[in-house]
């Protein structure tokens with residue numbers, strides 16, 4: 001039974017990845033349901049064989065009295081903002097002055113959600129935390145497990161991997177949730193970010209499971225062993241590991257190309273996205289230069305958030 005359960009956990013996780021992340025399932029829903037039924041039946045007969053990383057735990061367990069806390073390996077800083085092309089050019093000038101050489105950038109959509117820190121030990125999702133005060137976050141592992149696009153296992157296991165990303169609520173799920181709350185006479189959420197935060201910081205994972213949350217991972221914070229040397233490689237690496245990574249990232253050779261990308265993000269283009277973005281994050285591409293530039297007490301010196309005009 002234990003061997004079959006281990007097999008089933010991996011097979012179902014693989015099909016979850018193909019269905020939710022790639023949107024390209026290779027088995028029918030009936031076949032998938034049969035696999036899940038077999039897993040649930042085996043876990044019912046052998047409860048001592050249930051593991052927290054089993055796909056059956058996606059549905060969320062019993063509520064918790066309160067959250068445990070997790071101290072972040074590195075403070076989860078916030079980004080300084082740019083509101084104009086001049087601000088963006090000023091950022092580039094400062095970076096090139098410190099770098100003493102030309103700099104290339106990666107531009108990524110800034111999803112309007114909440115930051116999460118995910119830790120994988122021996123290729124298995126082990127801990128997930130909110131930003132909290134930047135130093136210490138809340139342990140919301142059980143809630144994060146209910147996010148279908150969050151991989152429970154890495155495709156290429158390493159002994160330790162820590163990543164950061166943004167959990168969010170898609171626009172359609174947000175509208176549906178507020179409709180249901182209105183009908184139930186409950187207060188509605190002001191925006192998808194609040195709805196995502198409210199859903200993730202639930203003490204009852206079953207409530208989180210009932211809310212459709214998404215996730216985009218954007219940073220390799222720590223990896224045991226050799227890792228990527230640029231942000232572009234880091235995003236490729238994260239994708240290869242099975243994480244959902246935002247497809248609209250752009251590599252720019254200089255800040256003028258960054259400004260071109262910014263101008264392409266018209267309100268129509270943003271409206272066409274299934275999730276809210278409140279800006280673009282401009283990052284120095286070279287990871288060694290990121291480390292050399294470091295951070296102030298508040299924000300990294302190697303990244304800036306360009307905020308769209310409200």
Ligand SMILES: COc1nc2nc(N)nc(N)c2nc1C
Nearest residue numbers: 077078079108109110111218281
């Ligand atoms: C390096 O720090 C960050 N990078 C980010 N990147 C993207 N794409 N989106 C974010 N919300 C984000 N937030 C922070 C603090």
